[in-house]
Amino acid sequence: MATVGLSTALFERGAACGGCYEVKCVEDLKYCLPGTSIVVTATNFCAPNLGLPADAGGVCNPPNHHFLLPIQAFEKIALWKAGVMPIQYRRVKCLREGGVRFSVNGRSFFLTVLISNVGGAGDVRSAKVKGTVSGWLSMGRNWGQIWHINADFRGQPLSFELTSSDGKTLTNFNVVPKDWDFGKTYTGKQFLL
Known part of the structure; x- marks a missing residue:
């Protein structure tokens, strides 16, 4: 599946990252396929x-x-020499293989997690994390689908609760094992369609 950059009106300061769209070229018989x-x-x-x-x-x-x-995506709906073309688009469900991925980074006193490969709505609107010492703590959006929190979770298994833009919630308990390390990616359950 191709990736796409969205204009300011659609990007929602990164909240739209991960969402899927069906796109087709319209109104131009000369260049649209x-x-x-x-x-x-x-x-x-x-x-x-x-x-x-x-x-x-x-x-x-x-x-x-x-x-x-x-270019490769554009050429599936229009001739490349056309340049900017009128399109129609609509949000669609994201079909993903495998589970949601949690890429863990940060330092001892803060944690950042890139949440990717999200099925269903595709975009995460809120994220919470839980260690064995803490209850559920809300994470803040850093950029796109990178979420952060100022806390030290080293040596604890991590659970995540994600809520997508369509209001569905997914909880992955202990998806990150207690011997986790920064720079690693862990895979959990997937949103059901």
């Missing part, structure tokens, strides 16, 4: 160019709803 669509995952930010008008080069400027597609 009729009857085709692709599903993409939001992973990047398409930065605005406020020095240019939204309709003349500033395609990612507010209020535009713009998808910055890689």
